[in-house]
Amino acid sequence: MARRERDPGAAARAPQWVLLESMRCCARVAVSAVDIPDSGYRHEALFYAGADDLLAQVLPFIREGLAAEEPTLVVLDQAKISALRRALAGEASGAVFIDMSVVGANPARIIPVWQDFVQEHGREGQRIRGIGEPIWAGRGAAELAECHRHEELLNVTFGDPSFALLCPYDIERLDAEVIARARETHPLVREGGATTTSSSFRGVEAIAGPFDEPLPPPPSDTPVLEFGLPSLAAARSWVAAHAAAVGLRNEQASDLLLAFNEIATNSVVHGGGDGGSVSVWSRDGAVVCEIRDAGSMSSPLADRTRPAPRASGGRGLWIANQLCDLVQLRTSAIGTVVRLHLRLHTDV
Amino acid sequence: MPTGELDIATVPDFEQSFDAAVEQAPDAIVVDLSRLTFIDSTGLRALLSMSERYKGDLGLTLGSPAVERIIDITGTRGQLPLIEG
Secondary structure: OOEEEOOOOHHHHHHOOOOOHHHHHHHHHHHHHOOOOOOOEEEEEEOOOOOHHHHHHHHHHHHHHHHHHEEEEEOOOOHHHHHHHHHHHHHHHHEEEEEEHOOOOOOHHHHHHHHHHHHHOHHHOEEEEEOOOOOOOOOOOHHHHHHHHHHHHHHHHHOOOOOEEEEEEEEEOOOOHHHHHHHHHOOOEEEEEEEEEEEOOOHHHHOOOOOOOOOOOOOOOOEEEEEEEEHHHHHHHHHHHHHHHHHOOHHHHHHHHHHHHHHHHHHHOOOOOEEEEEEEEEEEEOOOOOOEEEEEHHHHHOOOOOOOOOOOOOHHHHHHHHHHHHHEEEEEEEEEEEEEEEEEOOOO | OOOOOEEEOOOOHHHHHHHHHHHHOOOEEEEEEEOHHHHHHHHHHHHHHHHHOOOOHHHEEEOHHHHHHHHHOOOOOOOOOOOOO
16 A cells, blocks of 8 residues: 655645654653643633623633733634724734635635744744634534644644633524534634633544545446546546536636646555545535545645645645645545535635 | 646646656746636646746746645745746
8 A cells, every 4th residue: 555745845835744653742642631831832712601601711811821922813703803902902913814714715724824924933932822613603514623633733743832822602592513513623622711621632642643534425327437657638528528517617627637636646646546436416515525545654744734835745745635614534544435516616 | 848737647747748848858847727717736736846846947837826825825936937917
């Protein structure tokens, strides 16, 4: 079985990330019931009830950071950002605000935003604060699965910098199952004003292993096409025809074709065989294009790492995530599956 | 002038034609990309590598939506000697 190394130099170029040491550090946090560090990496789920409660709980966290002159990034929806800005008044200029409904539309685009912020401000042990709410009521099932994966991967991405990240979850509006998953993806949980270690946290080492959570099956009778290097252009035409048949048009059709091509090229080059297979279907107002091959991926952050400006490769998954509304990546010893989702625009 | 689709299958031919042009030792080389209907990260990588090697002596003519899209998505505009098509 071929092992994929999309960009083996990436870890070396980003020494603060993906450190085994940080994994051990977080694993220790997870099993210790009393030793909650007040400095260093914290990834904490905050359970709140409604907008006023959120404000009451995050304002002290932000003010504390601003008072200590810690770089602070707040990624929430625009309404919550406006409410926070009003409450902070003149103090608000000390923090950076980004609209989560924009950067988090595809949850795989969030980690690079944090990476950029930490890289910009995290030098010489500078402590950093963040608030990020990637999960809101109304997220579909596939999006939720990827949001939980995003939360898990934050534990793998960060660890070394003095980074405190608070992830609000609205217990009034989210299903109990979502809250239960938040306990599995966060080493720390804050509820009723108190922070405790989460006993159901999966642990960083388990998270960094191959991710092969099952995906719902395609509709029955979905046609499948095998492709290889000689038939890549023909496969693009096949995908274009099937995507058009379910209503994908214009720029979205070109974007799907490019994203498919990037993933399929990875299959041809790294796929552990001569290529892979592709199928296209539509479900719940989105076009889904699935690419399968026999390779397996070793880096848990393969689809979150911004390629270096002069990188010679490793751009495929990054490009797919910039082009698509959602990219689902599953890999195991027997192969890799990538599902590209594009929501059908009804106005074109 | 490359036309059609630039991907992992066609990049080798494209690079060969480019090298043949370079061998004639021209003062400058302009690659007109305006008639490309498709280009992926493999094609972009070839352009980046040419731009690196022939800094100052190379121009790439824009005008193809596919070329614009891949440059924007990858944020590589500043690394390419682009000429408006």
